[in-house]
Amino acid sequence: MKLIAAVMIALSATAGVALCQARYDLLLKRGHVIDPANQIDGVMDVAIAAGKIARVAADIPAAEAKKVVDAIGLFVTPGLIDLHAHVFGYSGSIFPDDTALTACTTTVVDAGGSGWRTFDEMQKRIIKPSSTRVLALINIVGHGMIGGKYEDDVTDMDSAKTAAKIIENRAEIVGIKTAHFGGSGWTAIDRAIEAGKIAKVPIMVDDKIFTNTGRTSREKLMDKMRPGDMHTHVFNDRQLEVIDRFTGKLQPYVTEARKRGVLFDLGHGAGSFLWPVATKAMAQGFAPDTISTDLHSSSIMTVESDMPNCISKMMCLGMKLQDAILRSTVNPAKAISKFPEMGTLSAGQIADVAVFTSRTGVFAYKDAWAKKMLGTQKLECVLTVRNGQTVYDRDARTFPEWTKAGAYEVIP
Amino acid sequence: MDQGWGIRGDSVTCLAVVALSLAIALPASSQDVYDLLLKGGHVIDPKNKRNERLDIAISGGKVRKVARGIPTAHGRRVVDLSDYYVTPGLIDIHAHFNSEGDAHSLNPDHNALRNGVTTAVDAGSSGWKTFEQFKRKVIDHSKTRILAWVNIVGPGMAGGKIENDPAQMDSEAAASVALKYPQIIVGIKTAHFQPATWEAVDRAVKAAELSKTIVMVDFQNKPGRGYRELILEHMRPGDIHTHVYARGIPQLDAQKKVQSYMLEARRRGVLFDVGHGAGSLWFRIAVPAIQQGFLPDTLSTDLHKRSIMLPRSTMNNVMSKFLAMGLTLDQVIERSTINPAKAIRRPELGSIEEGGAADIAVLEVRKGQFAFLDSGHAKLTADKEIRCVLTVRNGEVVWDSEGLSRTDWRDAGPYSNFK
Numbered sequence: 050m051k052l053i054a055a056v057m058i059a060l061s062a063t064a065g066v067a068l069c070q071a072r073y074d075l076l077l078k079r080g081h082v083i084d085p086a087n088q089i090d091g092v093m094d095v096a097i098a099a100g101k102i103a104r105v106a107a108d109i110p111a112a113e114a115k116k117v118v119d120a121i122g123l124f125v126t127p128g129l130i131d132l133h134a135h136v137f138g139y140s141g142s143i144f145p146d147d148t149a150l151t152a153c154t155t156t157v158v159d160a161g162g163s164g165w166r167t168f169d170e171m172q173k174r175i176i177k178p179s180s181t182r183v184l185a186l187i188n189i190v191g192h193g194m195i196g197g198k199y200e201d202d203v204t205d206m207d208s209a210k211t212a213a214k215i216i217e218n219r220a221e222i223v224g225i226k227t228a229h230f231g232g233s234g235w236t237a238i239d240r241a242i243e244a245g246k247i248a249k250v251p252i253m254v255d256d257k258i259f260t261n262t263g264r265t266s267r268e269k270l271m272d273k274m275r276p277g278d279m280h281t282h283v284f285n286d287r288q289l290e291v292i293d294r295f296t297g298k299l300q301p302y303v304t305e306a307r308k309r310g311v312l313f314d315l316g317h318g319a320g321s322f323l324w325p326v327a328t329k330a331m332a333q334g335f336a337p338d339t340i341s342t343d344l345h346s347s348s349i350m351t352v353e354s355d356m357p358n359c360i361s362k363m364m365c366l367g368m369k370l371q372d373a374i375l376r377s378t379v380n381p382a383k384a385i386s387k388f389p390e391m392g393t394l395s396a397g398q399i400a401d402v403a404v405f406t407s408r409t410g411v412f413a414y415k416d417a418w419a420k421k422m423l424g425t426q427k428l429e430c431v432l433t434v435r436n437g438q439t440v441y442d443r444d445a446r447t448f449p450e451w452t453k454a455g456a457y458e459v460i461p
Numbered sequence: 462m463d464q465g466w467g468i469r470g471d472s473v474t475c476l477a478v479v480a481l482s483l484a485i486a487l488p489a490s491s492q493d494v495y496d497l498l499l500k501g502g503h504v505i506d507p508k509n510k511r512n513e514r515l516d517i518a519i520s521g522g523k524v525r526k527v528a529r530g531i532p533t534a535h536g537r538r539v540v541d542l543s544d545y546y547v548t549p550g551l552i553d554i555h556a557h558f559n560s561e562g563d564a565h566s567l568n569p570d571h572n573a574l575r576n577g578v579t580t581a582v583d584a585g586s587s588g589w590k591t592f593e594q595f596k597r598k599v600i601d602h603s604k605t606r607i608l609a610w611v612n613i614v615g616p617g618m619a620g621g622k623i624e625n626d627p628a629q630m631d632s633e634a635a636a637s638v639a640l641k642y643p644q645i646i647v648g649i650k651t652a653h654f655q656p657a658t659w660e661a662v663d664r665a666v667k668a669a670e671l672s673k674t675i676v677m678v679d680f681q682n683k684p685g686r687g688y689r690e691l692i693l694e695h696m697r698p699g700d701i702h703t704h705v706y707a708r709g710i711p712q713l714d715a716q717k718k719v720q721s722y723m724l725e726a727r728r729r730g731v732l733f734d735v736g737h738g739a740g741s742l743w744f745r746i747a748v749p750a751i752q753q754g755f756l757p758d759t760l761s762t763d764l765h766k767r768s769i770m771l772p773r774s775t776m777n778n779v780m781s782k783f784l785a786m787g788l789t790l791d792q793v794i795e796r797s798t799i800n801p802a803k804a805i806r807r808p809e810l811g812s813i814e815e816g817g818a819a820d821i822a823v824l825e826v827r828k829g830q831f832a833f834l835d836s837g838h839a840k841l842t843a844d845k846e847i848r849c850v851l852t853v854r855n856g857e858v859v860w861d862s863e864g865l866s867r868t869d870w871r872d873a874g875p876y877s878n879f880k
Contacts, residue, residue: 143568144560147769178564180770287878294879323878324870349571350860413864417878420870440770445832451744451839460838 073098073114074437075447080120080404084127085375086393095125097400100437105394118446120404123431126374127392128155128401129356130381133253133281133316133341136183137171138162138193141345145181148344150440152355153403153430156391157181158381160253160281160316160343161188161226165207165214168222176221180440182401184385186226186253187214189241194228201231206240212247223385224279228255233263238273251277251384253314257287266290267302276310279384283313283337284330285321285417292329299333307338312384315363317354317417318343322362324416331366339381340373352415357405357428362414365424370407404432496520496856497866498536502547502823507795508802508812517547519819522856527813540858540866542823545850548794549812550579550820552801553776554647555677555703555736555761558607559586561598563618565765572764573605574859576776577822577849580606580802580810584677584703584736584763585650588612588619589635592642600645604854606820608805610650610677611638613665624653627660635664636671646672647805652679657686662695669700675806677701677734682709689722698730701804704741705733705757706750707836717749724755732804735783737774737836738763742782744835751786759801760793772834777824777847782833785843790826793847823851823865 073096082093082105094109095102111117131149134157135142142162149157163171168187176183188194191205199205215222225244230237241252254274258264266289274280282288291303291313307313315322315337330336340359348354360373368376382392390398405428413421433441442448448460495518504515504527516531517524533539556578558569563586573581587595592611600607612618614629623629639646649668654661665676678696682688688711692702705712712723727733735742735757760779768774780793788796802811809817824847831846852860861867 143571144766146766147567147572150770285878294877320878323876325876346568346570350574353862413862413867415861415864415867416870418870418873418876419867420873420876421864421867422870423864441773442771442834443773445834445840448834448838448840451748451835451837451841454837454839457745457837457839459836 071113071115073103073109074116075434075439076109076111076114076117077120077125077402077404078111078117080123080125082125082394083371083374084394085371086379086389087395089394090371095394095402097402097434097437100400102394102396102398102400104396116447118432122406124370124405124407126403126405127378127394128403128433128435129153129377130156130158130392131342131344131356132158132279132314132339132381132384133160133343134158135160135162135343135345137175138167138195139345140196141347143344143346143349144175145179145183148349148355149181150433150435151430152357153405153433154356155182155401155403155433155435156184158184158186158223158385160186161194161228164188164191164193165210166191167193168214168218172221180435182435184221184223186224187211187222189225189227189237189244197229197231200229203232203236206237208240208243208247211244215244215248215250223387224250225252226255227252230256233261235264235273238269242273242275242278245275245278251279253279253281255281255288255316258290259287266300270306270311271302271309274306274311277312277384279312279314279339281314281316281341281343282318282321283315284323284327286323286326288321291335292326297329299330299335303335312338314339315341315359316343317341317348317352317359319345319348319352320417322352322354322416323418324420324422327366327416331368336363336368336376338376339384340377341381351419352417357430358414361412361424361426361428364426364428365414365422370428400434400437402434403430405429406431493535495525495536496538497853497858498531498533498539499547499821499823500531500533500539500541500543502542502545504547504813505791505794506549506813507791508799508808511813512791517813517821519853519856522819524813524815524817524819526815538866540851542865544825546790546824546826548822548824549798550852550854551577551776551797551822552580552811553578553761553764554582554759554801554805555584555734555763556581557586557763557765558583559595559599559617562587562591562595565618565767567764567766567769569599569603569605569607572769572775574852574854575849577824577852578605578776579820579822579852579854580608582608582610582647582805584610585612585652586618588615588617589631589638590615591617592638592646596642596645604859608645608647610648611635611646613649613651613661613668618652621653621655625655627664630661630664632664632667632671635668639668639672639674646674647807648674649676650679651676655681657683659686659695662691666695666697666700675699675701677703679703679736680710682711692726692731693722693729696731699732701732701734701759703734703736703761703763704738705735706743706747707741708743708746712750713746719750719753719755732758734759735761735779736763737761737768737772737779738765739768739772740836742772742774742836744786744839744841748786751788756788756792757796759804760796761801771838772836777849778833781831781843781846782841784845784847785833785841819853819856821853822849824848825850
């Protein structure tokens with residue numbers, strides 16, 4: 050009897066009589082929804098049930114939800130997808146949940162931390178225990194991203210074994226990374242592409258063009274990379290000559306490569322975002338296809354390359370928020386063939402949702418040389434829903450006041 | 462895109478002005494030129510009773526001078542901190558940073574340094590069998606100064622079966638590791654012990670006696686193994702009970718009055734630490750305790766993979782929560798700097814000393830509408846929050862969210878990664 054009474058009280062306290070009709074677990078009310086895949090850009094309600102997006106509509110009654118969040122003045126978007134992160138293997142890699150989910154990033158793609166020899170360990174140590182959805186571009190180097198000597202070793206770049214590992218793990222491995230190759234010539238890129246052809250996946254390229262490498266931006270983009278392959282670190286002039294060093298003009302081959310279907314990824318990182326390059330490229334209409342962080346133990350500090358900061362930096366350079374969200378959700382999902390199951394707020398898809406506030410003031414954004422540009426807007430993550438669960442709630446919007454919570458236990 | 466030239470022109474003019482002003486105000490002796498000059502911040506340094514606007518000059522990783530009106534020209538890099546508070550680098554005496562050896566631990570640097578924490582004490586994520594691996598894989602590579610409570614359980618926090626097994630608890634072995642690494646190990650941790658016996662606490666205390674250190678106790682109150690007995694009889698003066706505002710710890714009576722034995726234990730010299738964590742800070746306990754004047758001796762996070770998410774027990778949030786519960790800013794700073802430094806017997810770490818290591822936190826007290834969760838996910842609203850905007854560790858600016866120490870890119874001249 051006591052138990053029944055307690056349950057009755059709890060029920061009436063939570064949602065009154067409406068609970069028996071509560072179809073939704075969570076309702077984000079009257080936020081500014083930006084869902085580029087569905088051409089939504091306006092005030093809408095987003096309802097979530099059983100881990101899925103249930104409905105996005107102009108007015109969903111509050112009584113139909115167990116929990117209602119007032120999202121007036123906030124932006125509501127699909128959970129961000131960070132196409133270039135480091136959560137395994139690399140010496141600066143960092144566990145994703147406390148860095149990604151707190152930055153509205155519900156999916157991260159580890160960019161080459163593991164290779165075919167080490168992917169299973171990554172699956173066990175990082176992918177399974179994380180609440181963040183972790184995908185992988187596996188390194189063409191079998192041992193993964195574990196330092197110069199290993200990463201320069203062409204004998205550990207096995208296209209067949211790399212492709213086989215991908216085919217075994219299609220749900221989690223979305224492509225191949227080649228990075229940090231210190232030798233000359235094209236072996237690393239060629240082997241990555243060969244594996245990409247066998248497994249039918251794209252490659253992501255991180256590659257220096259110092260004169261002693263024998264490689265040039267034009268050859269890389271026009272002759273080697275295939276449509277759908279991605280060059281990361283787009284605003285690092287040591288990797289890509291996007292801007293002519295002498296005239297400051299956009300190189301015609303970058304535009305041509307884009308027409309061919311080669312993709313350009315931000316990959317901010319600690320070394321790959323320079324104001325002198327980014328300002329010139331953006332002023333000439335050359336924006337990255339995908340916004341990504343290259344987040345690791347160094348880039349998370351001085352230059353603060355988390356997703357909301359990368360978006361804020363792009364907005365400093367004139368990109369509209371709506372466009373930046375497209376390049377942080379739909380575009381990366383498409384680049385790894387995970388669209389439309391990721392990157393949208395379509396009904397029926399997994400409920401990965403980001404809620405932002407946009408602060409106005411004066412904010413300092415730092416590039417890889419720690420030089421600052423002052424901006425007047427800052428996008429900040431306030432709430433993250435992953436798989437229908439509130440995993441981050443900076444301003445405690447989804448929870449009751451302690452003085453009104455009774456003899457509260459842990460409130461779900 | 463001719464902008465570039467205009468910019469260069471500006472920077473040349475700017476350089477000329479700087480050169481001119483340097484020439485005029487050049488200091489008499491080169492010894493007076495500092496690497497970093499923190500100007501005009503409101504310094505709160507409880508140990509030295511500083512609570513006023515002061516300049517701090519830093520060179521070679523050390524604090525060289527703390528004074529009013531150190532000339533701007535004496536700093537190679539000058540940072541205007543007039544909108545901020547400047548405190549000794551914060552000390553978190555209960556964190557979990559054994560990221561390579563413990564499934565619940567977090568990576569230390571970005572979590573500690575971005576919160577102004579320059580010294581973090583790992584609370585038993587490694588035990589006497591695993592400490593050396595922790596040192597080799599994490600401590601030796603971290604920018605954060607990481608100290609450790611070594612777990613009385615040999616493998617550390619390796620799950621219920623091992624942590625409940627007295628056979629894993631060896632006082633002599635734990636003491637000998639503590640004696641071998643006195644620079645890093647501050648004492649012995651006991652935690653998570655379920656059986657209603659005193660073996661874990663008593664062996665930890667024994668190890669502390671043998672190594673002349675102290676213990677940090679995480680305790681579960683059980684019939685036959687009571688909390689009162691723990692703090693009045695088993696723990697020694699200087700030993701620390703962490704999780705003081707947790708459920709299951711009988712700090713308050715049924716009327717929410719602080720139990721007399723809490724005050725008696727405090728008089729004996731037992732210390733009470735917050736250790737927020739995923740389960741150990743409940744507003745319904747902490748608020749009445751604080752209203753009755755029972756404040757914690759030290760603020761700490763118990764930061765790990767779960768506590769960092771919803772209850773968000775980062776150091777700045779813990780400080781903001783206690784500010785919101787009625788502590789003054791001075792009390793919050795004292796409990797995040799000199800109190801923890803004294804508790805772990807490293808008093809030099811909790812203050813700003815000329816000649817001492819330059820570990821400094823620059824804090825902003827933001828005004829607005831804020832809300833924080835406790836371990837039960839209940840909300841406390843607040844009109845202020847504490848945020849670290851700049852951290853100096855060993856004389857180096859390692860965190861600078863507002864870019865206060867950074868040059869505007871247009872004044873930096875042309876730069877490129879291309880070689």
